[in-house]
Amino acid sequence: MIIGGAASDSITTGGGSDLIVGDHGAVDYNAGAVADGVIDAVTTSVETTDGDDSVNAGNGDNVVLTGGSSIDLADPLNGDVVTTGSGDDVIIGDYGIVTYNGSGGVSYAATSDPGMGGEDRVVAGDGYNIVLLGDSDDTVQAGAGADVILGDHGSVLADGADRDITTSAVGTGGDDTIVAGGGNDILVGGAFADTISGNDGSDLILGDYGTIYRDSGNALEQAVSSNEATGGDDTIEGNAGDDVILGGAFSDTVYGGNADGSAVISPDADLIFGDSAQIDYTGGVADDAISTASATGAADILEGSEDDDIIFGGAGSDIISGSDGNDIVLGDGGTLGGSSNNDVYTVDSNTGAGDTLYGDAGQDFILGGDGSDTVYGGSDDDTILGDQGRVVRTAGDTVLRTEADDFANGAGDILYGDSGNDVIAGGAGSDTMDGGAGDDILLGSHGVSVEADGSGQANDVYANAPDVSGDTLYGDTGNDILIGDSGYVTRGGSEQVQFVESTDTDQGGNDTVDTGSGDNIVLGGFADDTITAYSGNDILIGDNGEVDYNASGTTREAIRATAIDQGGDDSITAGTGDNFVVGGFGSDVLASGDDDDVIFGDNGEALFVNGLFDLARGTDTTAATGGPDDIASGAGNDIVIAGIGGDTVNTGAGDDIILADIGVVDMSATDSDPTTVDLVYTTEPSLGGDDTVMGDDGDDIIIGGTGEDILHGDAGSDAITGDGGMVTKAGGEYAFVESTFRGIGGPDQIYGGLDNDYMIGGDGGDSFEADLREDTLIGDFGRMTIENDLVTTIVALDWGSYDPIRGSQFGLYDVEEEGEVDQVVSLSDYIVGGLHAASGSGVYQSVSSDAGGAMLSNVNSESHAGDEISVATDNIDVSHEVRPADDGSSHDDETRNHDDQVQLDKDKSQPGNNEQSPIDAPDEPQPSEPEKQVESDGQDDPSGIGQAISGFSGWMLSRLRGIKGDRLDREALAGMGGRKRRVRRWQNGTLDRNDRKSEPVSSVAGRLKYFRRR
Incomplete structure (x- = not known):
């Protein structure tokens, strides 16, 4: 036992368990048993003569109380300096008290006389050391072993069933530097701005004040922050080991690993609270934790280590980095475990602030909490919730589900997934989300749940609480799923997408979605959304x-x-x-x-x-x-x-x-x-509009x-129907073009453009712009049969006054009363240029003069009564009045009000542009046009046949090619003029000319059932 007394002492001891008092103090022995040499307690006393002592104790279980004074670190000869060797030492840097148990072991150690101490420097050797530094800016470096170090004032129970550690003398102390060695250390900074390094081992570190409860074997039971409104801006390094760190009040900087970012000796999984918290232990292992004093705290800088960390920012605008590993990061306060087994979830809504959170490498789970947060997921597959939420885990820490559980609180967040297949949910407020590289899922709403398959692999994703605030979603690169409001994504065990759908469809906000590149799926949701996609x-x-896929997600x-x-x-x-x-x-x-x-x-x-x-x-x-x-x-x-x-x-x-x-x-x-x-x-x-x-x-x-x-x-071979229609293709080529829904439609304007077009006006008085040298037109209802880009048959459901416009290259056929086709006349055998319309209102057509004359001379009474028929070439305009019906009325059905018009393109290079008027033209083609000359034997003149056909059907021939002899059946041709026998049989129904108001019995998709060529 050594008591230095007044002035500056230098004390050195060898091996053994020594008691050293640097300045003034007292040693109490067992009452009535002085002779037995058993020490009961050692206390220091404050004296004005205390000096700067230097103590160098050897190996052994030493007790050192240096007393008052201070030390200038630039001059080691001034102030108190304590160095001990290996052993279980108790060191009090300033004033204090140490008591012993009946066996001579230390049972209690505490500082005393706050505010009277100096700046101490302590180097403790290996072993189980208890170091209480006291006042001022102290420095301690401990060796290997499970040390207990308090940077300022406090006490330690070292014996008995409850071995508690408590800080005291709130507001006194200094900016301490604590460096622990290897071992599971308990380090408490106390007041002011402390620097603490845990080094190796699973350490418990409190930046400010707190109480730690231990059992009789020194195993941790609970750690609680105290005096939460006081403390300092601490810098804490956990280093290697599974550390538990509570930053406490003020703005702390906490590193689960090393501050310089270098790799630690071995990976570790840290539990970090930026502010105050309570930690509960089972068997010396932290299993429950909760933020406390959630309204008290400041802006912290927190960084995890290379393993799977859990980090709670607490109050204030924190900057948090998960570093490597599969981290759980909460921007504000939260809970680990509690009544929900091993879950991690946010608490205390409306007490957080705008945080900046980085997941870094690893599969991270990040919950922004309250305030306008900025989150970066980092590499790998991250799950990010902008506001409050929960991470559901098994007892073995496997993530089963991530979900948002507070639908009312939150703010506009900025969330970046970075690389990896991320799931991001904005939650409440107007959020901005960017998936980054990878196949991401972004949801603007809250109430989100991200399921897992038991191995931590995220599977189903759904949102069940829509947010009415407008969000902004960026897919960036990758095959992303972007849901502006609420939705559901079903995925398989390998995250393959199986099903995507909108939910809560009657609520949402005005979202802005930018997909970026990749094969993306976007569901804008309710309200007015803006969606932009790229490649x-x-x-x-x-x-x-x-959107539905098969079970494997591949189809x-x-x-x-x-x-x-x-x-x-x-x-x-x-x-x-x-x-x-x-x-x-x-x-x-x-x-x-x-x-x-x-x-x-x-x-x-x-x-x-x-x-x-x-x-x-x-x-x-x-x-x-x-x-x-x-x-x-x-x-x-x-x-x-x-x-x-x-x-x-x-x-x-x-x-x-x-x-x-x-x-x-x-x-x-x-x-x-x-x-x-x-x-x-x-x-x-019945649905539609004016398009x-x-x-x-x-x-x-x-x-x-x-x-x-x-x-x-426009240019190309187009098929156009003004009203209802159907177009059938075979092998990629036109086969049928037809109108549907007879009697429903309106007056349309149809412009064919260049090349061969197929146009049907449908109901109403339609207008056409076409070139009948190339185009085929039906003014009202009908069907065209097309082979090799040529119209081979036209079946018009309404004849005569119903349809003044006809098409080219079709087969005329007559039907016997029982419905069997008796005769088919294939005009394609006679026609070079095709058939062109010869009746109707306002018909304009470029034709040869002889054809025009034939057309005007054979317009029959079935055309629109009283309508003006006009035919034009480049140099000729001719009009002709159609005579009314015998009873003075029009033949038009009272239910029809058609006035179809054709505007035809003119080709100035076409032969006949300067020919004489069709009225004065001869019936035969002009000799100057040998391609139109017809060899005739009189009665068999095919030009006359063309005029006859025009008379019966309202059609004209624009060009004929010479044929020796007439192969047309005159009786069949005469039969074509008989309106009462003109029947068109369909596969599933009949349209009878005797009942002009009758509708087809069945679908217009039917094909002609009977006809044969002779």
Whole structure:
């Protein structure tokens, strides 16, 4: 035992268990047993003569109390300096008390006389050391062993059943430096700005004040922050080992590993609280933890280690980095375990602030909490919730589910997934999310749950609490799923997507979605969304919808709009790639780039066979589920079903299919090859609007549907119907073009453009712009049969006054009363230039003079009574009044009000442009046109046959080629003029000329059942 006393002493001892008092003090022995030499207690006393002592104790279980004074670290000869060797030492840097048990072991150690101490420097050797530094800015470095070090004032129970550690003398102390060695250390900084390093071992570190409870074997039972409003800005390093760190009040900097970022000796899993907390232990292992004093704290800088860390930022605007490993990061306060087994979840809503969180490498789970947070997931597959939430884990720390559990609180967050396949949910507020590289899932709403398969691999994702704030979602690179509001994503065990759908379809916000590159899926959700896609084969649904895949997630099965009476006015821009765009409810603005796109202006579905696109159809059944849309597609073979309302459609170059209202596009109706279009037709004839369609170069199919439509085919071989229609293809080539839904439609304007077009006006007084040297027209209802790009048959459901416009290259046939075809006259055997319309109102056509004369001389009474018939060449304008019917009335059905018009293109290089008027022209072709000369034997003159046919049918021949002899059956030709016997038999029904108001009995998709050529 050594007591230095006054002044500055230098004390050195050898091996053994020594008691050293640097300045003044007292030693108490057992009462009445002085002679036995057993020490009961040692206390120091404050004296003005205390000096700067230097103590160097050897190996052994030493007790050292240095007393007062201070030390200048620049001059080691001044102040108290304590160095001990290996052993279980008790060191008090300033004033204090040490008591002993009956066996001579230390039972209690505590500082005393706060505010009277100096700056001490302690170097403790290996062993179980208890170091209480006291006042001022102290420094301690401990060796290997499980040390207990308090930077300022406090006490330690070292014996008995409860071996508690408590800080005291709040507000006194200094900026301490504590460096522990290897071992499971307990380090408490106390007041002011301390620097603490745990080094190796599983350490418990408190930056400020607290109480630690231990059992009789020194195993930890609980650690609790105390005096939470006081402390300092601490810097703490956990280093290697599974450390538990509580930063405490003020702005702390905490590293689970090393501050310089260098690798520690071995990986560790740290539990870090930036502010105050309570930790509960079982068997010396932390299993429950909760943030405390959640309203007290400051902006901390927290960084995990190389292993699987759990980090709670607490109050204040914290900066948190998970570092390597599969980390759980909460920007604000939270709980580990508690009544929910091993779960990690946020607590104390509305007490956090805007944090900056980094997941770094590893599969991280990040919950921003309250405030406007900024989150970076880092590499690997991260799960990020912008606001409050929970991470559900097994007893073995395996993540089963991540979910948002507070739907009312949160703010606008900025969330970055970075690389990896991330799941990001913004939660409450107007959030901005960027998936980064990888196949990400982004959801704007809260109430999100991310399921796992038991191995920590994330599977199903769903959101069940929509957020009305508008979010911004960026997919970046990768095949992303972006859901503006609420939705559900079903995934398999390898995260393969099986099903995606909208949920809570009647709530949401105005979202902005930017897909980036990749094959993305977007569900905009409720309200007015803006969606922009770039390169990739994207699925873009402006409102609510679903996308189905097979169980393996490798084959797409369906894309469809859902909850079609909910949504908003969306703006969708698709980039390059084969995209599917669904505008949904409302008035949408839709645009696509080049390649082959499928676009629905309103609601619809696309079906797939073996992953190949097979069918597209509009699914609106009432006018309330859609609106007038503005649609533009780029180059490529696009399919557009514009839907309800007066839509505007502009397509680029390519073979496009445009249904201005509602209909179906079937890729395998007539064969098993889904790579070519087989059947296109309209549905829902009562729905639609006044549409404007602008085709471009390519072989387009355009069906106007209901309303007064303006339809432009532009260059290419187009098939256009002004109202309801159906187009059938075989092997990618036109087979049938026909009108449907007789009696429903409006006056349309149809512009064929260049090349061979097939046009049917449908109901109403339609206007055509065409070149009848190339185009085929039916003014009202009918069907064209096409082979090798040539019309071989036209069946018009309404003749005479019903349809003043006819097409080219069709077969005329007569039917016996029992319905069997008796005679077919194939005019393709006689016609070089084709058949052209010869009756109707305002017909303009470039023709040869002889043909014009034949046409005018044979217009029959079945044309529109009282209508003006006009024929024009470049130099000739001729008009002719059609005589009325015998009873003075028109032959038009009272239910019809057609006034079809044709504007025909003129070709100034065509022969006959300077020929004489058709009125004065001879019946025979001019000698100057040898290609039109006809060898005739009088009665068998085919030119006369043409005039006869014009008389019966309202058609004229523009060009004839010479034929020796007449092979036309005169009786059959005469029969063609008998209106009462003109019957058209269909496969499933009959249209009878004796009942002009009769409708077809069945589908207009039927084919002619009986006819034979003679």
